[in-house]
Amino acid sequence: ERTSIPFVHNAKSHGKRGMTLEEDLNETNQYYLDRGKAVIHKKPTPVQIVNVDYPKRSAAVIKEAYFKQASTTDYNGVYKGFYVDFEAKETRNETSFPLKNFHPHQINHMDQVVTHQGLAFVIIRFSLTEEIFLLPFKQLKLYWDRMEQGGRKSITKDEIQSDGFALKLGLQPKIDYLKIVDHILPV
């Protein structure tokens, strides 16, 4: 399934207003990896490669390719023996998070992860106010189901604040989400 939505951030367009959520999370994961806290990586952007050029004495050049719809989430890995899986999303909305930011594939994937006793959650950033929240998938699923049953197509920030966990932006690590994960680990 090809998609017209490119998942690649343009470094220039974000440069002036600070790092993207993805960049902050990548730095955080590198920090966790370096300190031996967890092994969590961003998955590569899925691309359908159509045409590749093999010039002599230099690297192969992909000449034609298309962005594909991801069938899973952005990040996964292992923490304290637990399988961890999450999706990161930013919005410029101020009072709610539109659920159309999630693809049904991703919801389905996180649902399967939880069924297999993995940990699934989303990290949501309200970019205008720089607020970041971790929302466990179980809660997200309730709002997704509400939408499917004809209810509102977004989660209000109030709902996220009460069902999720606020994440403060730090220096090292940037977004210490494992501190929250410790609270939601099964006992």
Place this chain on the structure above:
Amino acid sequence: ERTSIPFVHNAKSHGKRGMTLEEDLNETNQYYLDRGKAVIHKKPTPVQIVNVDYPKRSAAVIKEAYFKQASTTDYNGVYKGFYVDFEAKETRNETSFPLKNFHPHQINHMDQVVTHQGLAFVIIRFSLTEEIFLLPFKQLKLYWDRMEQGGRKSITKDEIQSDGFALKLGLQPKIDYLKIVDHILPV
């Protein structure tokens, strides 16, 4: 880090001599997913995107991109609450598997996975004889270390046969590696 080694299989070149190991494993993982046995996916091929064209009314076209060295392995996911991580490799050698098929990054990654109580292993296919083996990372590491200490740069098939587990090619699923994983799960 750009690499000149394209990870993309040419469908035509493999068509006549059957499916590649990767195709068989992808089918197997789809089978596991459909039956609710496990959630294990192949990671997309990592690509460094340099230039994208956005034609009106149609999908964005990647016009210039390069293959990047993967920092992890091919496959990961969750099975019975365990984090599962593995790399798949084929060789046309008949009596041994050359260790140069693994990138040091991958060995390092699997080492970290095991440290964090994940399950790591490799699936090796001798393509000329269609023999497939699962070799737990712990064993692979011993042979990797032997090489680093000046020993042989490959694992003999005898060694793989005695340290690993043979996998028979089936119909549904194609390569039932979780049957072996059940034996190596920590208790």
